Amino acid sequence: MITNLHNFLHQYFTIHDCEVLTENQTEMTIRLNRELDQVLMNRPFYWHYMDKIGRQGEPMSLYLDTSTENKDNNREWIHFGSPRLQQIFHHIKTNARFTILYEETDGDTKTALHPWLVTNIMVHYCGKQKKESVHSIGVQLINGVMKTDMMNHMDGLSMDRRMSDYSFTISPIIKPVSGFRRIFHYLENELLEEDMGWVKQSTDALNEEIQLLDYFFHQQEENKEILEKEQERLTERLQPRIEIEIINAGLFYLTEEASQLIIKD
Incomplete structure (x- = not known):
């Protein structure tokens, strides 16, 4: 089974052309591109407005913690069963x-x-x-x-x-x-x-x-x-x-x- 969720996520984001800004063994900061911002960040009105005024828009970044336990360190704890990971799996299944x-x-x-x-x-x-x-x-x-x-x-x-x-x-x-x-x-x-x-x-x-x-x-x-x-x-x-x-x-x-x-x- 996937024993290293961190590496799995690294592969997911890099394959989808997102930039990994910082990373250690349990934490990563990812600058999303527009595609994954629209998939993961749930802000359709922002992108609709950017398109309407003819601007490129600024994708958000994700600050993830892949530790086995929640460290409450102002990063989003992502783990098997977490809504964010289910969101990623859903995107993979429907689009890739x-x-x-x-x-x-x-x-x-x-x-x-x-x-x-x-x-x-x-x-x-x-x-x-x-x-x-x-x-x-x-x-x-x-x-x-x-x-x-x-x-x-x-x-x-x-x-x-x-x-x-x-x-x-x-x-x-x-x-x-x-x-x-x-x-x-x-x-x-x-x-x-x-x-x-x-x-x-x-x-x-x-x-x-x-x-x-x-x-x-x-x-x-x-x-x-x-x-x-x-x-x-x-x-x-x-x-x-x-x-x-x-x-x-x-x-x-x-x-x-x-x-x-x-x-x-």
């Missing part, structure tokens, strides 16, 4: 579900770029105790090597939507569709290895709630429809299940040097 990026090279040397399929996947655990986890998984489409925590492995690489001069791509041996299958198969196996105690807890809670309903509505034929609706509501809320959702995915073409470093890491 699939992308193609190329590692930047010096543009002077003929350089081969190797294809990686990279996916960021949200796992929803539904039941009595709801939780979410995000997994970043990449598969090299030449040799089939699979790496978890892929966004962190790629941290520090300069990527662009355009290929640098004298670079060329190597055609995948493994088709992207097959790459997706491999990633989902891997993730499903990982989930099967997890502690499933929460499944029993949710199932027990659901059975107890349904038994209580049956007790209160027992032999009340006129309330049968209400009983059925309540049972459906309880089942939707408490029945244990896992839902897997792709946040986004992309083909990332990396140099052989970067690919080897990722594989060895």
Whole structure:
């Protein structure tokens, strides 16, 4: 799963051409561009007014703290489950579900770029105790090597939507569709290895709630429809299940040097 949210956010903002003004291990200051200001800062009237008077407008900056606990340091604490992170995930899902990026090279040397399929996947655990986890998984489409925590492995690489001069791509041996299958198969196996105690807890809670309903509505034929609706509501809320959702995915073409470093890491 994504163990370093800080690096994930760094990649998100830099890929979207926002400037990271200051940064340390747990804090970052980002100057947004107009696109992400409109997405994240909820001030449509400002941009409407700027357009009306013919001015460029000034995007805002975000002051983020990615610590595991809120330090109350006049920065916005962003963490899994926070509204800001959900806002970012929503933007990725609706506007950048699939992308193609190329590692930047010096543009002077003929350089081969190797294809990686990279996916960021949200796992929803539904039941009595709801939780979410995000997994970043990449598969090299030449040799089939699979790496978890892929966004962190790629941290520090300069990527662009355009290929640098004298670079060329190597055609995948493994088709992207097959790459997706491999990633989902891997993730499903990982989930099967997890502690499933929460499944029993949710199932027990659901059975107890349904038994209580049956007790209160027992032999009340006129309330049968209400009983059925309540049972459906309880089942939707408490029945244990896992839902897997792709946040986004992309083909990332990396140099052989970067690919080897990722594989060895």
